[in-house]
Amino acid sequence: MEQLTSSLAPPRSAPKSNVASSSQQVAGSVAKRLSSELMTLMMSSSPGISAFPKHDGNLFEWVGTIEGPSETIYAGLSFKISISFPPNYPYVAPTIKFDTPCYHPNVDITGGAICLDILQDKWSAVYSVQTILISLQSLLGEPNNASPLNPDAASLWGNPTAYKAQLMKYYRPITDSA
Amino acid sequence: MLSSTATEALRSQVASKWQESFSRINRDNPGISGLIGFSEAWALSVQFLYPQDIRVSPPPDADTYERNLIAIRPAFNLVSQCRRLPALLENFLEDMRKNFHFIEAEINEYMTRYDESENTNEIEALVARLVQWCHAWEPPQDLDSLGATILSSYTLNFQTRVFSALPANFTAAFKNLCRSLLAPPPYDEDGQPRQWDSSIHATTWRNFDFLGMMDRYESIIASVGYEYIEQHVLDTCTGEWSKPMLEDLRTWMSDRVVPWMLHVYARGATSADEARTMLQGVGSRFDFHINKTLCELRTREIFNIIIDYPDSLGALTDLRDSLHRTDQRQNLVKSLRNANRKRLLHPGADTKLILQQYVATIKCLRIIDPPGVLLYKVADPIRKYLRERPDTIRSIVASLVGDEDSGDSLLDESEPVQPLQQHEFEDYTDPNWEPEPTDADPEFRTKRSSDVISTLVSIYDSKDLFIKELQVLLAQRLLMLTKDGSDRVERERRNIEILKVRFGEAALQVCEVMLRDMTDSKRIDVHVQSQKTSVVHPMIISTHFWPALESSELVMPGQFQKLAEDYAREFTVFKPDKKLKWLPHLGTVQVEVELEDRTLSFDVPPLEAAFIELFSQKAVWQLDELMKAVGSVARSAAVKALSTWVDHGVLKEDPENTFILLEREEEGGSSGIIRDPSRLDSTPPDVPPVASVQQQQAEQMRVYWKFIEGMLTNLGTLPLDRIQTMLKFAPGYDQSVDQLAAFMEAARREGLVVVRDGMWKLNK
Numbered sequence: 044m045e046q047l048t049s050s051l052a053p054p055r056s057a058p059k060s061n062v063a064s065s066s067q068q069v070a071g072s073v074a075k076r077l078s079s080e081l082m083t084l085m086m087s088s089s090p091g092i093s094a095f096p097k098h099d100g101n102l103f104e105w106v107g108t109i110e111g112p113s114e115t116i117y118a119g120l121s122f123k124i125s126i127s128f129p130p131n132y133p134y135v136a137p138t139i140k141f142d143t144p145c146y147h148p149n150v151d152i153t154g155g156a157i158c159l160d161i162l163q164d165k166w167s168a169v170y171s172v173q174t175i176l177i178s179l180q181s182l183l184g185e186p187n188n189a190s191p192l193n194p195d196a197a198s199l200w201g202n203p204t205a206y207k208a209q210l211m212k213y214y215r216p217i218t219d220s221a
Numbered sequence: 222m223l224s225s226t227a228t229e230a231l232r233s234q235v236a237s238k239w240q241e242s243f244s245r246i247n248r249d250n251p252g253i254s255g256l257i258g259f260s261e262a263w264a265l266s267v268q269f270l271y272p273q274d275i276r277v278s279p280p281p282d283a284d285t286y287e288r289n290l291i292a293i294r295p296a297f298n299l300v301s302q303c304r305r306l307p308a309l310l311e312n313f314l315e316d317m318r319k320n321f322h323f324i325e326a327e328i329n330e331y332m333t334r335y336d337e338s339e340n341t342n343e344i345e346a347l348v349a350r351l352v353q354w355c356h357a358w359e360p361p362q363d364l365d366s367l368g369a370t371i372l373s374s375y376t377l378n379f380q381t382r383v384f385s386a387l388p389a390n391f392t393a394a395f396k397n398l399c400r401s402l403l404a405p406p407p408y409d410e411d412g413q414p415r416q417w418d419s420s421i422h423a424t425t426w427r428n429f430d431f432l433g434m435m436d437r438y439e440s441i442i443a444s445v446g447y448e449y450i451e452q453h454v455l456d457t458c459t460g461e462w463s464k465p466m467l468e469d470l471r472t473w474m475s476d477r478v479v480p481w482m483l484h485v486y487a488r489g490a491t492s493a494d495e496a497r498t499m500l501q502g503v504g505s506r507f508d509f510h511i512n513k514t515l516c517e518l519r520t521r522e523i524f525n526i527i528i529d530y531p532d533s534l535g536a537l538t539d540l541r542d543s544l545h546r547t548d549q550r551q552n553l554v555k556s557l558r559n560a561n562r563k564r565l566l567h568p569g570a571d572t573k574l575i576l577q578q579y580v581a582t583i584k585c586l587r588i589i590d591p592p593g594v595l596l597y598k599v600a601d602p603i604r605k606y607l608r609e610r611p612d613t614i615r616s617i618v619a620s621l622v623g624d625e626d627s628g629d630s631l632l633d634e635s636e637p638v639q640p641l642q643q644h645e646f647e648d649y650t651d652p653n654w655e656p657e658p659t660d661a662d663p664e665f666r667t668k669r670s671s672d673v674i675s676t677l678v679s680i681y682d683s684k685d686l687f688i689k690e691l692q693v694l695l696a697q698r699l700l701m702l703t704k705d706g707s708d709r710v711e712r713e714r715r716n717i718e719i720l721k722v723r724f725g726e727a728a729l730q731v732c733e734v735m736l737r738d739m740t741d742s743k744r745i746d747v748h749v750q751s752q753k754t755s756v757v758h759p760m761i762i763s764t765h766f767w768p769a770l771e772s773s774e775l776v777m778p779g780q781f782q783k784l785a786e787d788y789a790r791e792f793t794v795f796k797p798d799k800k801l802k803w804l805p806h807l808g809t810v811q812v813e814v815e816l817e818d819r820t821l822s823f824d825v826p827p828l829e830a831a832f833i834e835l836f837s838q839k840a841v842w843q844l845d846e847l848m849k850a851v852g853s854v855a856r857s858a859a860v861k862a863l864s865t866w867v868d869h870g871v872l873k874e875d876p877e878n879t880f881i882l883l884e885r886e887e888e889g890g891s892s893g894i895i896r897d898p899s900r901l902d903s904t905p906p907d908v909p910p911v912a913s914v915q916q917q918q919a920e921q922m923r924v925y926w927k928f929i930e931g932m933l934t935n936l937g938t939l940p941l942d943r944i945q946t947m948l949k950f951a952p953g954y955d956q957s958v959d960q961l962a963a964f965m966e967a968a969r970r971e972g973l974v975v976v977r978d979g980m981w982k983l984n985k
Contacts, residue, residue, distance in 0.1 A: 078952070082682060085924070088621075
């Protein structure tokens with residue numbers, strides 16, 4: 044019996060290694076896509092949004108910076124976000140959360156999770172880091188109060204003074220130690 | 222005691238052996254009469270088989286031999302009966318060994334004669350002679366006498382001896398003989414190949430076969446065939462690129478090579494089918510050799526083939542087909558890369574030329590290898606080199622907008638205009654997906670459908686460079702237009718429309734504005750002219766959308782000033798919210814110079830017009846006065862402008878730096894020449910009025926700067942070495958840490974970054 048299983052073992056492991064190598068190839072093509080997105084983002088010079096890989100050699104973890112759009116309540120504030128790409132990107136949306144506490148109807152104030160349709164069910168492979176960042180930036184000024192993650196913020200939205208006070212209570216300016 | 226017993230046993234054994242042998246040979250004959258009979262038979266047999274020197278005693282003719290054979294047969298039978306045939310064979314072979322020096326002597330004779338004359342007939346004769354020897358010494362082979370065993374050991378023995386007796390240079394001589402035997406009959410007077418007569422050399426081939434030379438020298442015979450093929454391929458195909466040669470070569474092989482292959486490889490074939498089977502192996506080897514030779518030839522010629530494209534289409538098809546059969550792809554890449562390095566990628570080659578060759582290479586290698594692996598490998602050095610050339614972008618853009626003057630555009634008219642391809646990602650859901658070829662590099666990207674322009678544009682990492690250069694070029698071309706250049710504008714517009722397809726609408730918006738400025742200018746001009754006719758036809762451009770234009774302090778004197786002011790007034794009436802800012806140094810002026818004895822008309826640049834205008838006030842001017850009168854211009858530019866008039870014979874410089882108007886034409890042109898030509902040398906070349914874009918180096922650095930900016934924005938402060946490693950994300954980054962340090966230092970001086978304790982951060 045033992046002999047039988049041991050003789051069966053190699054073929055069983057063979058397909059496994061195949062899977063590993065093909066997933067490596069996929070990772071290669073994802074890296075290609077990410078590196079090209081990085082290039083596009085760097086060259087696009089969209090004001091107020093930026094992102095860059097966190098560590099050299101790893102294209103799957105990025106840090107982003109979003110400046111609040113001018114003439115909104117967030118003007119003058121900068122928010123750090125972290126972006127984590129799944130191995131099957133772009134078929135699956137990246138995971139994005141705010142690292143800087145962000146008082147916002149669609150942002151979880153403690154965890155930084157974001158409620159944005161294109162990051163969930165409306166995700167499509169044609170979106171890129173750049174489009175995500177732009178969407179997030181506009182989300183700051185135009186929250187979707189219908190499906191709030193932060194009901195307090197949603198209810199305060201109509202009262203800019205109180206809202207701003209709450210916002211500033213949570214907000215922590217970005218330091219260089221990031 | 223022991224030894225005596227042993228001796229006893231030995232003795233009895235010997236006695237019994239002896240008895241046995243005796244009775245076998247004596248065959249129970251009375252006394253020793255049987256023994257005597259055998260002895261006679263043995264002697265006769267040895268005598269019959271004895272290898273004679275055929276030079277002194279020629280072998281008997283067939284009849285005599287037959288008679289002798291009948292006579293000797295009883296003796297053979299007796300020997301055979303006594304089971305002494307092995308001994309007879311041994312004896313015979315020993316006799317042969319002793320007498321083999323006859324043959325050796327003769328071999329040497331023939332070889333010496335061959336060495337002197339180099340005549341392969343000697344070798345042919347030698348082979349024939351060896352066959353004679355072999356036949357003369359051959360023991361009878363019919364079963365009644367000695368049987369096949371003795372014959373075969375004789376043949377083997379004889380061949381071995383012959384081969385060992387043949388001198389070293391026989392191989393070469395044999396090869397020469399084969400070559401002459403295999404050479405096809407010469408062409409007759411009409412240039413038609415004579416009918417191949419396969420029977421001419423049949424005897425010689427049979428002789429070869431008889432002596433076992435076919436097997437022993439098979440590789441030599443094959444090499445003759447190979448060389449023959451090589452020679453033919455080189456003779457017929459070198460430099461012949463217009464049509465595919467492979468088919469012709471195959472026909473040639475079946476017409477000319479197969480007949481002699483029949484001799485060599487299909488000997489003993491009884492039917493055509495059998496011959497075909499026997500030829501199959503060697504035939505495919507020879508066919509392979511044709512492919513290989515052709516492939517090697519084309520590989521050597523590849524650079525010139527590419528130059529000749531599309532006239533060399535045939536050669537490319539050949540190369541593609543022969544590459545399928547032979548594994549020469551690596552060689553092709555190596556050869557082409559070498560040729561490119563030696564002949565193309567050096568300072569002596571014009572950028573336009575390199576681009577043309579690159580485009581031709583793209584097209585050629587697409588024929589040879591559609592997936593583009595070869596192209597990728599070959600193109601890489603060219604692209605790297607082009608990236609370092611300062612005028613590459615300019616050249617590409619110039620060909621994009623289709624310079625009619627240059628004639629040979631890089632673009633293929635037939636190629637459909639399509640959008641630039643960005644890096645594509647593998648679509649594994651595509652049912653037609655194919656894996657990358659096995660010899661593809663890891664960085665290889667399948668560029669299945671990408672067109673030439675996309676490939677050229679992709680030399681640089683960003684297409685922004687092209688857009689910028691395009692704007693500059695368009696600006697230059699538009700500014701050069703004179704007032705009736707509307708069809709040129711139309712042409713530029715068409716170009717831009719085509720480029721929109723490639724680069725996208727948004728990228729070319731600026732160019733669009735520039736073109737609209739042209740039509741708007743025209744419209745405004747028509748309106749202003751209808752209010753008040755003027756000779757001024759300004760080109761009104763929107764500063765923000767045009768590349769930086771060279772500024773100038775030129776102030777137009779006299780009537781020009783007034784004309785401009787009048788026009789500006791009318792313009793302000795028409796467009797109250799806009800104000801004209803003149804760029805008087807750009808444009809052309811149509812002047813008519815009325816002198817006492819002649820009237821001349823010219824199209825000249827504004828500075829020239831300004832000067833000649835000044836001469837209407839007084840006839841003699843100092844250079845410094847002139848320069849002051851038109852605001853402020855560079856001395857060299859002023860001298861150049863004046864020299865134009867000197868050349869036209871309108872002005873004369875005398876003495877130096879003093880210019881006199883020639884109201885009457887002077888005889889003899891010598892005085893009209895500027896005295897000191899060295900002053901002209903300092904004239905800057907005719908630079909386009911548009912400030913040229915930054916060098917590619919700076920552009921590349923600008924790309925890197927964007928990355929540095931990006932990483933510092935998001936990661937806060939970073940040490941230099943970390944920036945260096947993070948810059949690996951920027952495609953094509955190849956700067957050293959020291960270069961980066963210098964670059965960061967420059968950025969610090971510009972106030973873009975600050976550094977503290979070796980940590981860099983953005984200066985906000």
